[in-house]
Amino acid sequence: MTDLLAKAHPAGARTAHERAAGPDTAGEGRADGAAPAARGTRRRLGPGRALPFGRLIGPVLLVAVWWAASASGHLDPRILSSPATVLSTAADLLSTGRLQDNVLISLQRAGLGLFFGVTAGVVLAVAAGLSRSGEYLLDGPLQIKRAIPSLAMLPLLILWLGIGEQMKVTVIALGVAVNMYINTYASLTGIDSRYVELAEGLDLGRAQFIRKVVVPGSLPGFFVGLRLGVTSSWLGLIVVEQINATSGIGYMMFQAQQYAQSDVIIVGLVAYGIFGFASDAAVRAIERKVLSWRRTLAG
Template structure:
């Protein structure tokens, strides 16, 4: 019995066991709230190939936005145009140089001709944009929140989207004549379809979980629209609004060449009859400035309205 006990292997008690090696958590796994205040941040470790390198994380975004940097592209185009004109690579009878265009613009401003035509064009584009945006939003809400509205409206508007505004001119002239009403309606139709398509896509893209949450909270119809539909549809609406602004200027160029007595398009059409390329370029520059400024205004409003979003645009 004594020999059997002496042969039994001795087991060390748990208290005498060697403590397990403590693994220090990676700095990324430690929440910022649990780190001691004033503690020195541990540099992150990045694996490059088979080598462990200490350093900062690689930036994958586009970087911080620079104010007025969008003007770099237009300024570069003007610089190339100026250099080609100064080097006599451009025929002034086909494309006037920047100096001749600037001189013509000054003459048009002094005579008041440019301001008068510009005022009429802005009025037409503004009215068409206003009616088009209102119509597009109302149609998108009706089609996006109701199956009956979707069945009645979406197919018709998709067909209209495939028909260019220029193809509707003969029918609009037959129905509305050749006055200002026809011009505003043609512009509004182009704007409404663009706004509708983007707003409708944004509405139908809202996650159904938010709808179920609103139903579980027993929200009313107007509360649902204000707290779920409007925030969910705003990003698509602003995309449609930006495209709608562009569509209003494109439609303006078309309608101002149909029995118009004033407007930038009329001024350019008359200059074409007399081969005045400098006047045509002045009109194009005005259209470009209007489009750039209006897009910048919409971008500014979008950033303020969607300030809760964090996007690559900054």
């Protein structure tokens, strides 16, 4: 959107850029070359420089505390198995192929639900955000749906769709679609109206308006919704895989509960956690790449 401002008001765009550069650069453009008055060491107010793989510090510390508590005997193995036991159990499940089979099925369910949910949420957000008639028709029902958890609709969905894969994917997709719609719609309707007026003044076509104004303006909200949608897909997966399922990580955990196999349950939880953390990190990486023009506290 900054290229539209530069095209219409080059001087104004440069002024905005200079203002964004901060107060320290303002003194450099003075005619007398005088520097700002010294105030001593400048206080750093931001979160500091980002560390590579810094988000792994928290999970590693959590595992270290868990390991130390188990090794020192402060953690009853009947309540929570030790990391060594969990690793041994995971190795046994991998050797028999049981873990891989269940993981693949869970990934397929979560992937399908995420795909359909993202697609539906974005389409609905665009229809409601760019059209008054679409807003009047769609926003009300979707706001009502937001107040109704997808899991509360399970009895009705089971009556409609049965207990097969279609019901499981639908539950996941509903949770994802609501998150995508809310955040993308909020980002679309939050675009400054001056950009719309500027696009009209430049006589942009509908396609150019969407490409130069709508897409850049909605991408931040889209990625927030995508991160929440990825999380929703895993949360929905955990639930639907424990409802008359015959495969998946949740089914494996439910079966382990019947035999008090806490180590197998923890293997399933760790698998969910790894996939959730990895998928969120992947979305973050894509967001940083796509929105590289932004300068935020996240770095």
